[in-house]
Each structure stands twice: as structure tokens, then as C-alpha cells.
Amino acid sequence: MRPEYREEPCRSALNRVQGMPFKWSLNPYMGCVHRCTFCYVRSFELRADRPADGRYGRTIRVKINIPAVLRRELARRTWQRELVAIGAATDPYQPAEGRYRLTRGCLEALRDARTPLSIVTRGPMIIRDVDVLQEAARRAEVEINFSVPTLDMDVWRRTEPGTAPPRQRLRAVRTLVDAGIRAGVGMAPILPGLTDAPDQLATVVRAARDAGATHVWCNVVHLQPGTREHFFESLEREWPELLPRYREMFERTYLDRKIADPIRAQVAALRKEFGIEDRRTYKLEPPPDPEQLSLAV
Ligand code: SF4
Numbered sequence: 001m002r003p004e005y006r007e008e009p010c011r012s013a014l015n016r017v018q019g020m021p022f023k024w025s026l027n028p029y030m031g032c033v034h035r036c037t038f039c040y041v042r043s044f045e046l047r048a049d050r051p052a053d054g055r056y057g058r059t060i061r062v063k064i065n066i067p068a069v070l071r072r073e074l075a076r077r078t079w080q081r082e083l084v085a086i087g088a089a090t091d092p093y094q095p096a097e098g099r100y101r102l103t104r105g106c107l108e109a110l111r112d113a114r115t116p117l118s119i120v121t122r123g124p125m126i127i128r129d130v131d132v133l134q135e136a137a138r139r140a141e142v143e144i145n146f147s148v149p150t151l152d153m154d155v156w157r158r159t160e161p162g163t164a165p166p167r168q169r170l171r172a173v174r175t176l177v178d179a180g181i182r183a184g185v186g187m188a189p190i191l192p193g194l195t196d197a198p199d200q201l202a203t204v205v206r207a208a209r210d211a212g213a214t215h216v217w218c219n220v221v222h223l224q225p226g227t228r229e230h231f232f233e234s235l236e237r238e239w240p241e242l243l244p245r246y247r248e249m250f251e252r253t254y255l256d257r258k259i260a261d262p263i264r265a266q267v268a269a270l271r272k273e274f275g276i277e278d279r280r281t282y283k284l285e286p287p288p289d290p291e292q293l294s295l296a297v
Helices: 041-047 066-074 096-100 102-112 124-139 153-159 166-178 198-210 227-238 240-249 257-273 290-296
Strands: 004-007 024-026 059-062 084-086 117-121 142-147 182-190 216-220
Touching: 041 227, 059 096, 066 102, 084 102, 096 102, 102 124, 117 124, 124 142, 124 166, 142 166, 153 227, 166 182, 166 198, 182 198, 182 257, 198 257, 216 257, 227 240
Parallel strands: 004 059, 024 084, 084 117, 117 142, 142 182, 182 216
Antiparallel strands: none
């Protein structure tokens, strides 16, 4: 089914965010055709009375005037050049960006305003914009985070129906790092019983190291209402044997630390083993708290 694109102008580009490692977020698109089964945005959609189920990602709002609006906001005398996080609530390099080039337009505005920025994406299309990112990185902090939760192709296919293969994302990391841009890997979300086996984790960290990633972080899945129902449905279809365990683990949104902490510890140990130093000068912590992300849309 082809997604519907709704071209709608926005009134503001930058969103004020509270309680996060960044104060501003920016999303050129609303909705995401990648339609990951675990996508935390489904829970916001549910709260906003929009479809969080299989219909999520079928309609994309395109903020057609966002680069111009952003330029006006960045030109204000009150603008403090604080970090702007791009892609906290949708993927800025989903396929629509090939046609609309709104993310690129926003990067050009941020570059011209010497404003630090970070990007979270699963989209290798970002390498199209390596020239703008290089220029922006000469003027202010720039950090790219590629979400690569697993290199298990079977799990990838069944959980991320609309994304590019994870190895392509790692090739994009290499291209960016070679261009002098800080680019790393976010192993998020790790799915217990599906992508947390020691060899699976080691494969990702090793591949990130081989791609030259400047940093690696991880986060374990959490399932809020809206996301939980959809994820359970997909489990029932793809891995029914795991459904009882997941129902038990996710009676609440967050995993018990007894399960999550050892996974995080394994990734930390692997990072050390493979010699991935965190060379960032500032810290953008693992994925935003979904409770607060509603402010980041
Ligand atoms: S790429 Fe990100 S925003 Fe898009 S569906 Fe997947 S998790 Fe959600």
C-alpha cells in the first residue's frame, strides 16, 4: 500500500523539550513509513487519537515550509545556539526526504546559524548530505546516531518492514566518519530473546568498530500502550513462542532492571573489548524518555 503524503505548512519548526539532554527538537515529517513494530511513536499516536496499529506510517505529514520557518526562528536575537535534535519522533531520512529535501534544507539553515545538531536515523540517504554536514561540523558540534539494533537479518526483516538493511547503515557510518563527521551506532531497541544473545551483541559492536563508529550506545526495548499492543500482535504472528514471556516481562512499560542491566553491561564490556572510545565532547544519552518525547514532536 502506497503511503499518503499530506503537504501541510507548519507554524513553528523548533520544539522546546524539557528534561532531556537537548533543549530543542526538529521533525520535518510526522509519521514514519519505516513502520518498525517496536516504534515508540505509536504510543504518542494512540494518545493523540491517531492510529497506532498497522495503519501507522501510512499517512505522512510533510512540513513543506519548515526550512524557511526554521531560518526565521534561528535569526531571532534571542536564539542561543543550543543543540537541536533532529529525528526524535520520526526518521528524517525516510524515503520522502529524497523528494522533498526538507531535512537537507533544515541542515543548511542550522549550518548557516552555527547551531549544534544531532541526528538519529536508520536512513543511509543521509550520505547525500555529507557536504552540508561537513560544513556544519566546521562551525558547531554535529553528531550522527545510526540506529542498528541488530545485524540478524531475519529479525531485521520481521521487525523493521520499511528500513534499509542495517549493513547499509554501517556503510553510511563509514562514509560520514571518513568525511570527518562524528557518527556512531545506537543499538536500540535491543529485544530480549531476539537480539540480546552474546554473539548477536558482539556482532553489532564489532561491525560498528569496523565501520569506524565514534561511539556506541544501547537501549533495551520498552513498550508503552499503543506500542505494546502492536508489538504483541507482531510477536504472535512471527514468534508466538515468545509471547507469554513478553506478556510477563511487559506487565509494565519498562523491563525489570534484573533483565535490562545485564544486557547493558554486556554492551559496555564489548565496547571496551573492541576499543570503541567515546570521542564525543558532549553526551547525547540513549533514546529519549517516551513520556517526554511527546514534547519533541
Ligand atoms: S525508524 Fe524510528 S520513527 Fe521510524 S518507525 Fe522505526 S522506530 Fe519509528
